[in-house]
Amino acid sequence: MTGTTARRRGRPRREEASDTRDHILTVAREEFSAHGYEKVSVRGIAKAAGVDSALVHHYFGTKEQVFEAAVEVAFAPALSAQDALVDAPLDDVGERLARFIFGVWENPATRTPLLAIVRSALNNDTAAAVFRRLIASQLLRRIAGRLDVPDAELRAELAAAQLVGCAILRYVIKVEPLASADVEQIIARVAPVVQEHLTGP
């Protein structure tokens, strides 16, 4: 495959490599979403992507690193929103955070990879470690870093617990009436709770 594309004229090598890498990530995300972390292998991803396993290892390393890269890509469209979120005024961080989380879950394009992450993390320690690194270190630590209280990290995690619990009961377990409720009705109730966890007494 690399040989064929390398012969196309006027196309720089760097871009080709980037295309192949993106293609592998897209396939990896689909595989992890459909089957969960444990049942997916680097060999299976390579086969589905039409490349050699060695190329997958070359770009990403281990299966854990492929998973982490696939998951990071899933969050990519929301990363700018996340920056805005972390830098926003603290007095409406609860609503901004709730809107951000429900936004990525309501969007079908990001919901599927999120389901894969949640399902994988609950059944596999390696996937759980990836979840911890991404969620805890990227988003929660940054928000906690802005809070001027001694238990800032615990508060940020309890706020996250409210949002993670909502996502699981609404989108995974599908408990009614939560699963069918209007998302604005949910945000109206959840945002003040998140705000209270972060900046309350």
Add this chain to the structure above:
Amino acid sequence: MTGTTARRRGRPRREEASDTRDHILTVAREEFSAHGYEKVSVRGIAKAAGVDSALVHHYFGTKEQVFEAAVEVAFAPALSAQDALVDAPLDDVGERLARFIFGVWENPATRTPLLAIVRSALNNDTAAAVFRRLIASQLLRRIAGRLDVPDAELRAELAAAQLVGCAILRYVIKVEPLASADVEQIIARVAPVVQEHLTGP
């Protein structure tokens, strides 16, 4: 096995049947905890329990019904607490509910089956349906039934979301510092939130 025990003198048949039934449930709970709903079969449970598959079907019916019975048994030690909880004064229901949930998760005897339920429910629709019936209909509906507000069920589910999210981040994903925090420190922060969801404005 039934034949052998039936020959023991002075032991009524009803008690024997109850012993065998309990033994199958104990084994089923261990199997579901260790392997998750999807990977467990009625045949596998029967083999591990040293009985015929037909006996498991006779007592419980389908695999789904075995799972539900195993899960109900896991909640059994807490059922009296649950009754007291639902009947308690509404003005401290938040703390009582938080103490009840963290109590069953902190207890190793009930934590293992709970892990099996959560993991199974997130990866299998049948197990999710059992989770919905047990959690939503038994505990949440009863609490919601005491609230004199139009969105009582949604409020009860959002309160549950806070507690489910805490349990998942603390006991399954093990995010720090939440995983190692003193449980009283967590209850002190979570109980007012649960109370607010249920009886707040």
